[in-house]
Amino acid sequence: MIAFKAQAFYRLEHAENMENLSTVDDVDRMIDALLAGPEFHNMASVYSTERSKLPAGVHDHELTIGVNSDLQMGAIVFMDETGNYATVGEPGSRKEPVYHLAGYMREFPEECEISIALVREAVKEFISSGGQRPRCVAWKPMEW
Structure with missing residues (x-):
């Protein structure tokens, strides 16, 4: 078993105490919970505990995932000092997907x-790499 070092926020109860992700099974359980959970709870923010925090005590990165159980698709956004990136989906996929983090x-x-298989793979790679942007998926810079 691979020892992962990350924390995730995807339910209101995680606001005070984030869920620890220590194994591959923990990642799968989190994604399964998002897929099976309430309609407005289908997104998670994941943070590597192997990266330093900024002086204000906030994380210097974030991997945000959203999953859609009906479509069996998901999306990922990664942010750190290098910029903000989103996964590259199939041409013709939804124009502006909406996900919900704890409502x-x-x-x-x-x-x-x-x-969803690629979402799982990317989260596992993010955690096992110490919080680096996963290479198993294609990325595009986010435009504001």
Whole structure:
């Protein structure tokens, strides 16, 4: 078993105590919980505990995932000091997918959705790499 070192926020109860992700199975359980959970709880923010925090005590990075159980698709956004990136989805995929983190809506960039299998692989790579942007998926810079 690979020892992962990350924390995730995807339910209101994680606001005070984020969920630890220590194994591959923990990642799969989190994604399965998002897929099976309430309609407005289909997104998670994941942070590597191997990266330093900024002086204010906040993370210097974030991997945000959203999953859609009906479509069996998801999307990922990665942010750190190098910029903000979204996964590159299939041409013609949804224009502006919407996901919800503990009931709060967030729009994702157009055509950024990928298979759930790739979402799983990317989260596992993010954690096992110490919080680096996963290479198993294609990325595009986010435009504001």
